[in-house]
Amino acid sequence: MQTPRSATFPRPLWASGTKMPELHPAFYIAAWIFFSNVTILFNKWLLDTAGFPIILTTIHLAMATLLTQLLSRFSTLLDSRHNIRLTGRVYLRTILPIGVLYMLSLVCSNLAYLYLSVPFIQMLKAFAPVSTLFLSFGLGLANPRVSVLGNVLVIAAGVLLSSLGEVRFSWLGFAFQMGGTVAESLRLLLIQGLLSKDGDGEAGGAVKGIGMDPLVGLYYYAPVCAVLNGFVALVTEVPTFDWSDLERVGWGLLALSGLVAFMLNVASVFLIGRTSALAMNLTGIFKSILLVVVSMMIWNTPVTMLQTLGYAIALLGMMYYSMGPEAARSHLEACKAWLRENTNGGRVRNLFTSPYETVPSSDPRLSDVERGETEPKEEVVGAAERENAAASK
Structure with a gap:
């Protein structure tokens, strides 16, 4: 009577002798x-x-x-x-x-x-x-x-x-x-x-x-x-060692x-x-x-x-x-390119509002409305509503 062979499993990669990648x-x-x-x-x-x-x-x-x-x-x-x-x-x-x-x-x-x-x-x-x-x-x-x-x-x-x-x-x-x-x-x-x-x-x-x-x-x-x-x-x-430690x-x-x-x-x-x-x-x-x-x-x-x-x-x-x-020089040039891209003379792109609006670099957080350079938000919204009403007529 032939003895059945025991189940075999593939050896893991780390133990098989195969070169690991x-x-x-x-x-x-x-x-x-x-x-x-x-x-x-x-x-x-x-x-x-x-x-x-x-x-x-x-x-x-x-x-x-x-x-x-x-x-x-x-x-x-x-x-x-x-x-x-x-x-x-x-x-x-x-x-x-x-x-x-x-x-x-x-x-x-x-x-x-x-x-x-x-x-x-x-x-x-x-x-x-x-x-x-x-x-x-x-x-x-x-x-x-x-x-x-x-x-x-x-x-x-x-x-x-x-x-x-x-x-x-x-x-x-x-x-x-x-x-x-x-x-x-x-x-x-x-x-x-x-x-x-x-x-x-x-x-x-x-x-x-x-x-x-x-x-x-x-x-x-x-x-x-x-x-x-x-x-x-x-x-x-060892001379002063305590096993309780x-x-x-x-x-x-x-x-x-x-x-x-x-x-x-x-x-x-x-x-x-x-x-x-x-x-x-x-x-x-x-x-x-x-x-x-x-x-x-x-x-x-x-x-x-x-x-x-x-x-x-x-x-x-x-x-x-x-x-x-x-x-190091290539990283420095990359930083200079980023600065040139995000600056325009003495004016810095306002990163807190629109990416296309600029404000003086002395106060980049100041909005255009606060400077009086654009119309107030209410006036802009009102003008848009009037244009939509005229178009519907």
């Missing part, structure tokens, strides 16, 4: 902005409730290690790791430095939150493209140009004004944040080199890549980061925060793999603006006018740098 870079940017802001706000709430930043980071990295291991066993997303010849020498020169830099970045950033406010930290993060660019010069990934240097100096000046306007400034917190920013910039450059091929694009020069898939990169360096953060936690937080937060929320942090890591490596480390830093300025506004609404954090001015200067400098001079 590449998405537009805007998708990776939006996903990174979403998961990054949610992770920061979630972690801020957890730290205010329990207060164990390094242990929390270790839990997140351990969960990322577990999830990537599960993906490697129950899907084909990480099968490309078998095509990589990862020797001990390559591991020590690529994976280990990324793990060390990531550990330094996370530890310094978490310590900065103990001394500085969330909006001010986001303003200081605007310095990230400056550090990334100078590190690119040092590693031979980019050639210094006077125009580029002038642009990054504008960004640095904006960050300086934001620092001068901070009400609760702390040199120790500032040093932690700057150290974390430099470590993060160098880590991003190394990851970009890791994800690209030798001599390919910006990853050439001093950073030699091995063509590693973004998720495979996370698979290799997440365990290193988890172990290194675990050692730091053993020295700094975890119970107060709840294991479910901890697992959810770990999942969100894992999605942030995935979004980060995919964003770098599809764009560049500098593009990620430039995109971060828009993410930071959103985070500053939300944190001000949630925690009522004061932001001075000097900080706002400095942040605006840094934002404009980063927008100009990200668009480039040609795109």
Whole structure:
């Protein structure tokens, strides 16, 4: 007797080995902005409730290690790791430095939150493209140009004004944040080199890549980061750690925060793999603006006018740098064309009534009736009624 065959279902695209279609870079940017802001706000709430930043980071990295291991066993997303010849020498020169830099970045950033406010930290993060660019010069990934240097100096000046306007400034917190920013910039450059091929694009020069898939990169360096953060936690937080803190937060929320942090890591490596480390830093300025506004609404954090001015200067400098001079000039010409279309000498089109009537630019809201330039509404209506009556006769 023949045994009936069990029902079979088609494997999903992510597990079938079929190459998934590449998405537009805007998708990776939006996903990174979403998961990054949610992770920061979630972690801020957890730290205010329990207060164990390094242990929390270790839990997140351990969960990322577990999830990537599960993906490697129950899907084909990480099968490309078998095509990589990862020797001990390559591991020590690529994976280990990324793990060390990531550990330094996370530890310094978490310590900065103990001394500085969330909006001010986001303003200081605007310095990230400056550090990334100078590190690119040092590693031979980019050639210094006077125009580029002038642009990054504008960004640095904006960050300086934001620092001068901070009400609760702390040199120790500032040093932690700057150290974390430099470590993060160098880590991003190394990851970009890791994800690209030798001599390919910006990853050439001093950073030699091995063509590693973004998720495979996370698979290799997440365990290193988890172990290194675990050692730091053993020295700094474990001696004074109370398990009741975890119970107060709840294991479910901890697992959810770990999942969100894992999605942030995935979004980060995919964003770098599809764009560049500098593009990620430039995109971060828009993410930071959103985070500053939300944190001000949630925690009522004061932001001075000097900080706002400095942040605006840094934002404009980063927008100009990200668009480039040609795109910036084209946008400026578009603005001039719009102004020419909506102006006529010293008279501006009245946007509040008819698009064809104009009033002096000194008072664009003033109507023509109030100026006596047209007939009152009642007279116009009466004239129309008389014309209709004459036509009916």
